[in-house]
Amino acid sequence: MIDFGLTDRAGRLVRLRPIDDDNWRAVADVVPRDDQRDFVAPSAARYVLLSMRGGVWQSLAVCADEEVVGHVMWGWDDDDQRYWIGGMVIDASRQGAGLGRATVLTLVRWLMERSDCQGVRLSVHKSNELARGLYGSVGFQELELDEDGEIVAELTRERFPDPAA
Numbered sequence: 303m304i305d306f307g308l309t310d311r312a313g314r315l316v317r318l319r320p321i322d323d324d325n326w327r328a329v330a331d332v333v334p335r336d337d338q339r340d341f342v343a344p345s346a347a348r349y350v351l352l353s354m355r356g357g358v359w360q361s362l363a364v365c366a367d368e369e370v371v372g373h374v375m376w377g378w379d380d381d382d383q384r385y386w387i388g389g390m391v392i393d394a395s396r397q398g399a400g401l402g403r404a405t406v407l408t409l410v411r412w413l414m415e416r417s418d419c420q421g422v423r424l425s426v427h428k429s430n431e432l433a434r435g436l437y438g439s440v441g442f443q444e445l446e447l448d449e450d451g452e453i454v455a456e457l458t459r460e461r462f463p464d465p466a467a
């Protein structure tokens with residue numbers, strides 16, 4: 303379990319847990335808002351299956367106290383030697399409560415603890431203003447736009463110093 307004591311705006315503890323026998327159904331049922339379906343898969347079930355199939359991504363349940371409220375996954379890319387975050391979805395019914403911010407901060411902090419982590423990358427659709435604003439406010443810098451309209455953004459170690467240092 304990944305827990306840095308971050309909370310949502312209601313004070314609920316936000317923790318990231320591996321997918322297990324108890325939470326997989328609730329994670330699979332996480333869905334974005336209808337108007338967000340151009341940006342992410344229609345349900346987190348697809349990401350959970352991807353994680354199970356490929357051995358590249360690792361899915362995590364986003365929990366607020368004991369409730370499953372979202373999905374996020376992480377992976378290592380040999381090509382760019384960077385950790386990546388993907389598949390971040392906070393359930394449509396739980397958005398706007400500070401869960402997305404707590405999730406990305408928790409996962410980034412956990413990845414940055416690794417000695418081989420020089421930076422964390424993700425890709426976000428150019429029209430996904432809400433997510434771009436969130437990532438930018440955490441310190442991600444946008445690097446490049448690909449032909450599918452996805453922007454690669456990176457948070458470097460320098461822009462996310464160890465809070466304990």
Ligand SMILES: CC(C)(COP(=O)(O)OP(=O)(O)OC[C@H]1O[C@@H](n2cnc3c(N)ncnc32)[C@H](O)[C@@H]1OP(=O)(O)O)[C@@H](O)C(=O)NCCC(=O)NCCS
Nearest residue numbers: 334338341342390391392397398399400401402403426433
């Ligand atoms: C992007 C996403 C994960 C953010 O999760 P969230 O729990 O709603 O985010 P938060 O409540 O932590 O809010 C983050 C910021 O977004 C803004 N925001 C959130 N909901 C908003 C809304 N309905 N309208 C306007 N701004 C909003 C807020 O400004 C907030 O910034 P603040 O903390 O400075 O106030 C969520 O919207 C989502 O799941 N979207 C669909 C999937 C997606 O696009 N994933 C990203 C793929 S790269």
